[in-house]
Amino acid sequence: MESYKQYYRQFLGQHPGILHCSPHSHYYWPDVTRDAQLAYWNDSAAGADHKWDVIFGERIPNVQRLLAELLDHPYPEQFVFAANTHELLYRIISCFAPDQPLRILTTDGEFHSFSRQVQRLEERTGVHVTRIPCEPYDTFATRWQAALQAHEFDLIFTSQVFFNSGVQAPPLSDWLAAVPQRTQVVVDGYHGCGAIPTRLRDVADRIFYIAGSYKYLQAGEGCCFMAVPKSCALRPEYTGWFADFANLAKPRQATVGYADDGYRFAGATMDYTALYRLEAVLEWWRSIGLTVEQIHQRVQKLQLAFLSLLDEAQHPLIHRQALLRDEQRDHGHFFTFVLPSAEQTATVAAALREQGVDTDYRGNRLRFGFALYHDIADYQQLKKALEAI
The missing domain is CATH 3.90.1150.10 (Aspartate Aminotransferase, domain 1)
Structure with missing residues (x-):
């Protein structure tokens, strides 16, 4: 080899x-990430207050395209970035009214960012969580299907590859069609993206896919991302000024507005050094045909x-x-x-x-x-x- x-x-x-x-x-x-680290500094020095023009006008669109290519996703503009996956996760959760019932289906094999947060949410009246045990793995798919048929859920959250075992979850093609359209489906792809061949083309209109650069994308901490379903009209309560960046200079409206693409789930000011590193890794893979x-x-x-x-x-x-x-x-x-x-x-x-x-x-x-x-x-x-x- x-x-x-x-x-x-x-x-x-x-x-x-x-x-x-x-x-x-x-x-x-x-090694390509070392020069990328310096490139962020150079863009910041050259642009100063206007560095966001380069970041939002050049760097982010390029990384969106690279990720869309990597994941066979037809809508690059639906990728949004944050410093960590928890931030993106909670934006989805904040779309649900806190005074209304919330029924969640998940597994007992999810990473702490989700499992801890949902355990805390269960302290609210009206939040009901169904956790399907991953083990025994040979019967998980059957038990997962049974849970889907037994109840209707507001939110489904499952990993692509379970973080504490390395086992891949059943493919979306086996069960997604049985989920009502009103149910929001989130896939934690952190242990799949960059490791397991992943094609999101057929589900790009339907699921949230969350991953980041810390593991198999090899660019370190600080650049997580989420592919948002096309035409998603959800309005995160947990929101920041990046979520309507294009209209920043316009007079403030009576109703909070959101971008028409994945950036409706954006937050606020963050350090984009890791995005530069991720760009360098994905460009390197492309340059050597990997x-x-x-x-x-x-x-x-x-x-x-x-x-x-x-x-x-x-x-x-x-x-x-x-x-x-x-x-x-x-x-x-x-x-x-x-x-x-x-x-x-x-x-x-x-x-x-x-x-x-x-x-x-x-x-x-x-x-x-x-x-x-x-x-x-x-x-x-x-x-x-x-x-x-």
Whole structure:
């Protein structure tokens, strides 16, 4: 396989001797992002008060086009940006009147940005949340379908790839047609975007798709985005001046106005440095002809090599049988191992770190991720580490 290490010299050089197996948490940034960081400074210096003309007139439209191309989404103008996904999530929630009942369908495998927020919302009278357990994964699709048929919901929220397992959720094509039009559907794509080939063309009029640059898009924190359904007329109560940027200079109207595209869900002033970094990554992929399909195929080969090495190592805790799920056809870009206890998991992760293998864990689940800057030969370091602990 072709090596991509030459594109990550800056980050790899800062961590000599480390096998970074937690890109699902924080992907190393490729070298092109360093110049992008400076480009934001240069645009800010040259534009000063008028830098927004460049950001909104050139940079944002270009990144919108790049994301639309990446995700096969027909409406680039429907992408809106924020510093984090939670901000975008709460704008959707703020479209629902707080004095009216709110029924939500979700799973027990959602990231904290959603699960914490919804748990807090449940303290309100009239908020009802149905959580479908992800496990056992073999029956999840059936149980999800049953929940959809049992009730009508105001909001549905599910991940594309569950953050604590790496398992892909059932495809939208299996269940979206059964959802009433009045129901708002949100897909958390953070562990799918840039890792799993994703085509939103057929659902671009129907769903909100949320993701960001921190993980597989490799541009670091600070640039999250949401694809808003075409012709969406919702009016977020949690709103800021970016949400009607085109009319900023006009006299204030009696009714709060919103953009006619995805920017109706925008907030207010933010640092767009990360957007420049994301632009650089997506332009780099385009320049070398790298697609998500190719990335995914490469990672699947890395995963097979990883599993073969585990079979050789015969570690008592980290082995194929301890995997939560290893079927590649419905798996994301990290493996999750279930250990006997949270304490043992923390101990093993610390021991691996001492041996130069950097991973992460949640409770008793130890996670190993796969990245473009990995080569199959790198996993010999993991084998040696397993033999040492």
